[in-house]
Amino acid sequence: MRLKDLPEEELFLQGSAACQGCPGSMALRVAFKALGRNTLLVVIASCISVLQSPFPVSALDLPVLNMAFASGGAVASGISAAVRRLKKRGVFTEEPTVLVWAGDGGTYDIGIQALSGAAERNTNFIYVCYNNEAYSNTGTQRSGATPYAAWTTNTVSGKQEWRKDVAQIMVAHNVPYVATASLAYPMDFYQKMQKAKSIPGTKYIEILAPCPPAWKFPSEATVQVSRLAVQSGLWLLYECENGHTHYTSGTARLIEGRSSAKPVEEYLRMQGRFRHLFSPEKDEKRVGEIQERISGIVESLKFTAKMREHIMDLEIMPRP
Amino acid sequence: MKIIDTANHAVAYAAKLARVEVVSAYPITPQTQIIEEISRLIDEGIMDCEYIPVESEHSAQAALIGASATGVRVFSATSSHGLAYMHELLHWAAAVRLPIVMVNVNRAMGPGWNIWCDHQDAIAARDTGWIQLYCASHQECVDTLIQAFRIAEDHRVIMPVMVNYDAFVLSHTYMKVEFPEQETVDLFLPELDPMWKLDLDNPMTHGSVIYPDDYEEVRFSMQQAHGNARKVISEAAAEYRVIVGNYHGDLTEEFMTEDAEHIIVAMGSIASEAKMAVKQLREEGLACGVVRIRSYRPFPVEELQRVMRGKRTLVVIDRDCSFGLEGALFSDVKAASYGHSDARAYNLITGLGGRDITYGLLAGAVRAAVEGKAETVRWPALRLNEHHLASKRGVEAAWQGRQKRSAS
Numbered sequence: 001m002r003l004k005d006l007p008e009e010e011l012f013l014q015g016s017a018a019c020q021g022c023p024g025s026m027a028l029r030v031a032f033k034a035l036g037r038n039t040l041l042v043v044i045a046s047c048i049s050v051l052q053s054p055f056p057v058s059a060l061d062l063p064v065l066n067m068a069f070a071s072g073g074a075v076a077s078g079i080s081a082a083v084r085r086l087k088k089r090g091v092f093t094e095e096p097t098v099l100v101w102a103g104d105g106g107t108y109d110i111g112i113q114a115l116s117g118a119a120e121r122n123t124n125f126i127y128v129c130y131n132n133e134a135y136s137n138t139g140t141q142r143s144g145a146t147p148y149a150a151w152t153t154n155t156v157s158g159k160q161e162w163r164k165d166v167a168q169i170m171v172a173h174n175v176p177y178v179a180t181a182s183l184a185y186p187m188d189f190y191q192k193m194q195k196a197k198s199i200p201g202t203k204y205i206e207i208l209a210p211c212p213p214a215w216k217f218p219s220e221a222t223v224q225v226s227r228l229a230v231q232s233g234l235w236l237l238y239e240c241e242n243g244h245t246h247y248t249s250g251t252a253r254l255i256e257g258r259s260s261a262k263p264v265e266e267y268l269r270m271q272g273r274f275r276h277l278f279s280p281e282k283d284e285k286r287v288g289e290i291q292e293r294i295s296g297i298v299e300s301l302k303f304t305a306k307m308r309e310h311i312m313d314l315e316i317m318p319r320p
Numbered sequence: 321m322k323i324i325d326t327a328n329h330a331v332a333y334a335a336k337l338a339r340v341e342v343v344s345a346y347p348i349t350p351q352t353q354i355i356e357e358i359s360r361l362i363d364e365g366i367m368d369c370e371y372i373p374v375e376s377e378h379s380a381q382a383a384l385i386g387a388s389a390t391g392v393r394v395f396s397a398t399s400s401h402g403l404a405y406m407h408e409l410l411h412w413a414a415a416v417r418l419p420i421v422m423v424n425v426n427r428a429m430g431p432g433w434n435i436w437c438d439h440q441d442a443i444a445a446r447d448t449g450w451i452q453l454y455c456a457s458h459q460e461c462v463d464t465l466i467q468a469f470r471i472a473e474d475h476r477v478i479m480p481v482m483v484n485y486d487a488f489v490l491s492h493t494y495m496k497v498e499f500p501e502q503e504t505v506d507l508f509l510p511e512l513d514p515m516w517k518l519d520l521d522n523p524m525t526h527g528s529v530i531y532p533d534d535y536e537e538v539r540f541s542m543q544q545a546h547g548n549a550r551k552v553i554s555e556a557a558a559e560y561r562v563i564v565g566n567y568h569g570d571l572t573e574e575f576m577t578e579d580a581e582h583i584i585v586a587m588g589s590i591a592s593e594a595k596m597a598v599k600q601l602r603e604e605g606l607a608c609g610v611v612r613i614r615s616y617r618p619f620p621v622e623e624l625q626r627v628m629r630g631k632r633t634l635v636v637i638d639r640d641c642s643f644g645l646e647g648a649l650f651s652d653v654k655a656a657s658y659g660h661s662d663a664r665a666y667n668l669i670t671g672l673g674g675r676d677i678t679y680g681l682l683a684g685a686v687r688a689a690v691e692g693k694a695e696t697v698r699w700p701a702l703r704l705n706e707h708h709l710a711s712k713r714g715v716e717a718a719w720q721g722r723q724k725r726s727a728s
């Protein structure tokens with residue numbers, strides 16, 4: 001299946017209030033195509049609350065419940081329980097998909113408790129975190145997903161801490177399905193959304209969402225920045241089904257050695273939020289730290305993949 | 321069916337009779353037995369309902385909003401810190417207009433940790449848009465809970481309802497309670513007919529950005545809903561009386577008010593002590609009566625205006641304090657009777673954090689008010705023990721030391 005084979009029906013309508021090059025609206029568009037009309041959508045406080053356009057119009061052609069910042073997982077538990085009741089009563093013939101859409105602030109920070117609770121209860125829903133690595137809606141403040149050294153309005157000389165990894169935290173919840181995605185690989189994202197739809201229980205999908213105003217790059221470069229993040233090994237594409245992880249798309253190519261990692265500098269230089277790393281002169285220390293960390297991760301993944309192949313060849317373990 | 325049980329267990333059975341379909345809750349003393357009992361009933365197949373064991377009260381309310389927005393009848397119970405923790409979503413539930421029903425067992429706020437009766441928790445949630453009903457007996461808890469769904473789901477209202485009753489005084493004491501038959505409740509409480517829901521056939525966006533051009537109209541509609549609720553609460557009480565047989569009052573319950581010259585206003589179980597005090601005061605020749613507030617929001621403005629006309633004294637008992645002013649109920653009663661009564665108004669702030677209040681104490685305080693010997697706002701049960709005085713002296717000594725240091 002290719003991009004041009006995606007369903008033509010648009011559930012993300014014209015007239016949205018999104019910025020030019022908004023990664024959130026691109027991601028929503030693909031996700032809606034994957035899930036179709038039989039979807040109940042919860043939008044958590046974020047730019048998506050705004051980009052659907054103000055009352056009394058809406059750019060989202062689905063039943064939408066906008067909800068408070070910290071409530072994503074919990075509201076899904078409520079909807080999902082009610083859906084079970086209504087199905088039992090015969091109100092629904094086909095059970096609708098419950099989709100929660102939240103930003104990284106609503107996921108990594110204020111909403112992690114509700115998400116964790118819903119995951120532990122294995123609530124039947126898909127949670128999508130579109131991760132633009134900052135609080136964009138309130139004008140770009142740091143979040144737990146903001147990467148090391150990135151400028152935000154409250155990390156003006158660059159964030160001092162490394163980001164945390166909520167996708168892995170979700171893996172540790174033993175939910176049936178966790179995946180990461182990128183706007184530069186829309187078919188990969190589409191297929192992951194479709195797969196998530198077919199699996200009962202909690203599904204967590206996180207998509208990197210380069211945000212032109214927050215990251216400070218030209219609005220036509222959203223996809224290009226997305227692709228570089230994967231190609232340099234900064235953003236890993238994988239899916240984890242019942243505890244078994246396998247890397248997909250651009251990341252798989254990187255790990256299998258079919259392509260070599262681009263230097264992170266190329267990615268960093270595209271974005272104004274890292275400008276202080278290159279002007280007035282290059283900050284060798286911090287750029288070096290970032291490269292070292294990313295290379296370390298990619299190398300260890302390659303090593304693990306090789307070891308795994310090796311062990312498989314010895315046939316002492318069954319192939320998954 | 322008649323049983324002898326706690327109010328907590330009684331409301332659990334009432335929720336079952338109301339055919340609640342989704343319950344989500346988080347434990348907190350003194351509410352815990354309600355949700356333990358409901359989860360047991362579900363587990364043993366006695367109650368046909370989904371139970372969501374959420375990880376916080378914020379999530380409890382979020383889950384209710386989600387389930388109610390999907391179109392099923394929902395219920396929860398909380399208390400004190402739990403109610404405070406879900407505060408943001410109390411506003412949400414009311415403004416998005418969902419007929420959620422929840423019990424709040426009135427308990428003090430910390431610190432220090434105090435699990436006993438106090439109204440501060442619900443008073444602090446006063447302006448969220450929730451209808452607040454207060455009960456004074458086990459039977460009233462059961463009957464009010466069933467009525468609460470009727471009120472919340474009435475299309476003239478569509479507002480969440482909080483059923484309040486006092487920690488331990490009611491929640492944990494054993495009393496006789498009579499339950500109506502399921503068919504009787506079904507007659508009184510028809511199936512939920514949601515005003516709106518997440519509708520796949522007619523997709524709508526709820527709760528998105530709203531500009532100043534439209535926001536005020538939404539808030540006005542909430543105020544209108546409360547206006548309508550006054551009538552609906554009375555109708556529900558009247559119809560319940562016909563179908564089930566029990567009646568505890570409309571927005572208020574009045575006790576010996578007709579020929580009274582002095583009125584005590586109270587809320588919750590302390591109204592029972594107030595009634596005892598009235599009996600004693602009447603024996604002593606003071607014509608007193610009690611107005612018990614059943615519906616705090618909407619507030620019984622007309623009822624109070626009617627009762628207060630021509631009265632000489634008003635004494636309002638508050639189990640809360642609006643710090644920096646006075647008891648919250650006191651302010652409200654004065655505001656309601658403004659221009660309708662020349663009664664001198666007094667406030668008793670008392671029974672906080674479970675402090676035991678006797679009818680004798682109330683009678684004494686009312687008599688002092690009638691005789692004009694009381695301050696306007698009094699804390700009649702206040703006593704400064706040696707350990708209170710010791711800490712008071714400590715604070716004063718520290719303060720004096722600081723003044724000396726800054727002077728030198």
Ligand SMILES: Cc1ncc(C[n+]2csc(CCOP(=O)(O)OP(=O)(O)O)c2C)c(N)n1
Nearest residue numbers: 045046047069103104105106134135136137
């Ligand atoms: C309880 C609460 N605190 C703060 C806010 C203000 N607020 C709204 S959106 C937002 C940031 C959202 O960040 P994120 O989840 O990353 O989404 P983005 O704006 O980047 O799309 C904040 C802080 C709020 N709505 N609710």
Ligand SMILES: [Mg+2]
Nearest residue numbers: 103104132134
């Ligand atoms: Mg963000």
